[in-house]
Amino acid sequence: xxxxxxxxxxxxxxxxxxxxxxxxxxxxxxxxxxxxxxxxxxxxxxxxxxxxxxxxxxxxxxxxxxxxxxxxxxxxxxxxxxxxxxxxxxxxxxxxxxxxxxxxxxxxxxxxxxxxxxxxxxxxxxxxxxxxxxxxxxxxxxxxxxxxxxxxxxxxxxxxxxxxxxxxxxxxxxxxxxxxxxxxxxxxxxxxxxxxxxxxxxxxxxxxxxxxxxxxxxxxxxxxxxxxxxxxxxxxxxxxxxxxxxxxx
Numbered sequence: 001x002x003x004x005x006x007x008x009x010x011x012x013x014x015x016x017x018x019x020x021x022x023x024x025x026x027x028x029x030x031x032x033x034x035x036x037x038x039x040x041x042x043x044x045x046x047x048x049x050x051x052x053x054x055x056x057x058x059x060x061x062x063x064x065x066x067x068x069x070x071x072x073x074x075x076x077x078x079x080x081x082x083x084x085x086x087x088x089x090x091x092x093x094x095x096x097x098x099x100x101x102x103x104x105x106x107x108x109x110x111x112x113x114x115x116x117x118x119x120x121x122x123x124x125x126x127x128x129x130x131x132x133x134x135x136x137x138x139x140x141x142x143x144x145x146x147x148x149x150x151x152x153x154x155x156x157x158x159x160x161x162x163x164x165x166x167x168x169x170x171x172x173x174x175x176x177x178x179x180x181x182x183x184x185x186x187x188x189x190x191x192x193x194x195x196x197x198x199x200x201x202x203x204x205x206x207x208x209x210x211x212x213x214x215x216x217x218x219x220x221x222x223x224x225x226x227x228x229x230x231x232x233x234x235x236x237x238x239x240x241x242x243x244x245x246x247x248x249x
Contacts, residue, residue, distance in 0.1 A: 032193050034067075036154055038202050043136040045204065050129045051118060051157055053193075064180050065118045065128045066190075067155035073109040074150035075134050075204060078102055085133070092117040093132055094178040106137040106148075106206075115178045116155070136206040141214060150204040160190045 032053050039046040049067045071077070077093070079100050085091045096113040118128035139148040159171070160180035174192035209217065 032157060034154055034157060036069075036152070036202050038134075038152070038204055039131075043206065045134050045136070047132045047134045047152075048129070049116060049118065049131075049155055050121070050127065052124065052127045053157070053159070063159050063161040066158045066160070066176075066178075067116045067118060067130065068158055068176070069114050069116065069155035070153065071112040071114060071134065072150055072152065073111060074106045074137050074139065074148065074206060075152065076100055076102060076109065076112060076137060077114060077132065077134055081133055091130060091132055096177060102135075104137065106139045106150075109137055115158075115176065136204055139206055139208045141209040143210070146208060146210060148206045148208045150206060152202040152204060154201060157193050158190050159193065160188050
């Protein structure tokens with residue numbers, strides 16, 4: 001009887017210890033906070049990502065922090081614009097795939113994976129931030145609403161520390177198709193963290209036309225094309241140097 005009571009007390013103590021340990025680990029891992037915002041208005045926006053990494057602590061100075069996000073077909077990054085920004089050291093990102101059709105509409109485009117390297121925020125210890133220009137694609141005409149909603153999920157936080165060991169409870173190895181831009185001392189491994197979100201998702205509102213206006217738009221476009229072509233032809237015939245056979249009065 002006494003032995004059974006002692007075994008029960010031992011099991012209860014072990015369970016409480018495991019519970020407290022789990023709560024401690026959960027509290028420690030939830031110190032990472034991610035904020036994602038879409039700045040500006042219209043089709044051309046700036047994606048601003050902020051990360052607060054208390055779990056890494058003061059040792060984050062020797063680590064590379066990145067945000068991996070999957071852009072839906074309704075949003076894209078202009079690779080030529082990105083190359084210009086990277087040339088001037090204004091941002092750093094890797095696009096997968098790196099060949100993007102910037103003219104394709106939303107219904108012919110595919111998802112885009114972006115690895116956005118982040119810089120330390122001088123005004124906050126353990127904080128990182130990065131901005132990336134994104135653009136909305138044209139959508140099909142809608143039946144009723146004059147806006148299409150493009151939902152942008154929260155990014156995944158990745159850290160690459162070549163000379164720092166991260167907590168195994170909070171961090172897990174991640175496969176990343178991009179190099180670590182930190183110190184190249186020995187083998188470097190990317191890690192992913194489970195974090196809490198300031199906002200679950202961001203929503204981009206893209207203006208779209210109404211399907212009931214399709215006939216009107218076609219007629220107006222045709223008339224405008226004919227009028228402009230006639231004016232151009234008249235100007236060419238009036239001011240161009242042609243023989244009378246080419247342009248008759």
